[in-house]
Amino acid sequence: MMRRLTLCLVAVLPLAAAGCGGDAGSVATGSSIVVKDCAGKDVTFSGPPAKVVTLDGYAAQTMARLGLSGKIVGTGYPAPFTVDTSPYKEDLAKVPVLAERVPVTEVVAAQRPDLVLTAFSAFGGPPGSPKDADLATMNAKGLAACMPGGNTASGLAPTYDYIRKLGTVFGVQDRADQLIAELRARQDAVSTGGAKPRVMIVQDNPVAGQPIKTSGNGTIAHAMLTLAGGENLFPDVSAMHADVSPEQVVKRDPQVIWVITDYTFAKAKGQELVDQVKRNPLLAETTAVKQGRVISTSQYLVSFPSPLNLDGLEQLAAGLREGGA
Template identity: 25%
Template sequence: MLKKLLSFLLAAICAIALGGCMSDAPQTEGGYTVTDARGKTLNMKEKPKRIICTYVFADEILLDLVPHDRIVAMDKWIHDPGLSMAVESAKDVTTEVDNSPEHMISLRPDLVVVGESQIKMVQSLESAGLPVFVYKDAKLVKDIPDEIRSLGKAVGETDRAETLIAEMESRLRDIEKKVAVIPENQKRRVMLVLRFGPIGGEGNIFHDVLTRAGTIDVYNDVRPPALSGNGTSMILSKEEFVQSDPDMLIMGNWSQGGAFKDSEQQLQEMYENPAYSSMRAIRDKQVVILPQRNVNCLSHHVTEGIETVYQAIYEGKGSAS
């Protein structure tokens, strides 16, 4: 009889213990850990519901990763059609973050997403008690899938991230097929001109977009990769620009909120400047003006930019001047 009583009590104690363990499960359900670009591990109790994102290209990805009611603020440039590919998508996220710790604290975020290029702000944010995820900045098209995957892990949307990557890679393959049939001697020799001057060259997104769109970036004709960087400006001098003599200019239009001249003004000044009169693109008025977002995008929307450049150059679907 005593043995039966002891057995009953032991079973009851086990049941209570197991029940207690089971009641804790919902509190950890959905929890996960994620390691950022610094190698720092964040312990997320649940998917973040009040996200601040401070970089326009990460904003573009985030808008397609999570329901927008989980985003409390984004970089101001997400609403600028000169740079952002997601102006329409971002209409319901109206708060623009000013990158000050005081402003971010007031928004009560449960996750702040910043890029490696913004690493200087991290210490002040974490000192204020904000959870910060630093993602690895993409520099070329091939880097973007890892950026998407990283952000997907941070916000608990890994499946959605893989879907975005698959869609992006499918569109890239479609573009590659179109470009593959262009004979090498029929590829257009182009130079990209942004608000601060002619730019391009191997190792940056501008060159990557131009070449993936089936053009030849003449930047390297006058400044080979070995001469780029080394503390010098990436912007070509007037002499280098004239020497490059492209068949066509692509003007990436973005005044950066009125801080620079727009492409129409830049182009008119080129037409009126005798120093450029010998250039074929200027002489023959072979110029296409596109929003800068099409040549300077580091999100999955880069495929749209490459397609737009291809269509403008080879199908005449662009603003020619």
């Protein structure tokens, strides 16, 4: 599901083309804008899209931070809005909600969008949601946030590149550059001095005889953990929802347990899940539980590319410093 992140955004003008490392380009009369999708294929626009459907609140967040929420004719999965404490929350509250989950193809098509956005790594993941072929049928372009395969410990490149890509498509490159600079400054301000604790990422309360869900090295959560000064207890797995054995968790002995809350498959939400993890006998002998070092963050901040990632990074770094939930 994860595909190689393409970092080259190109604006093609009538007689010239800008390559990687050059100007991302701007909209001009008689010009077209070309960006790469997650498969490395060109997506061409004759001008800024006027009607946009965001399949999820993560993509809508990015649009709002670029001053583009007025172009969104509908969004799916608005749950990430619930953790937004920024002034942009008011803009997002005005966006029509098409579905509480990712909307199905028919609902998206009814909006007659020019562009469909998702912060997931591909289209067509959730059942019934539009695939690439469906977008072509409704004559709409599609752009997903590209997650790289392998280790993302180098930083939040998927987030920054998605912002830059949308800035190019909508002709607001200056605003995109400003937003990226603001987010990078917050990233750089996170202190990572001192020893790096071994951190077990937990997505649900473990059950005896069943594997434990954790986040592997190909995820935004893993990148944040590295930036915040921790070491993933399972750097040798890559899946977003990887299965690991309770025996291996005890053997590797986490010094901190980081509970990512609010996944739909979890048996409990929020603080209730954190409390369950603290009391779970399967984790009782770990250093993390013995020392009371169980921290938490909502998945809406740390699972998919979004400006909210910096809120999650700051929360995680503070939790690792302070050591408690």
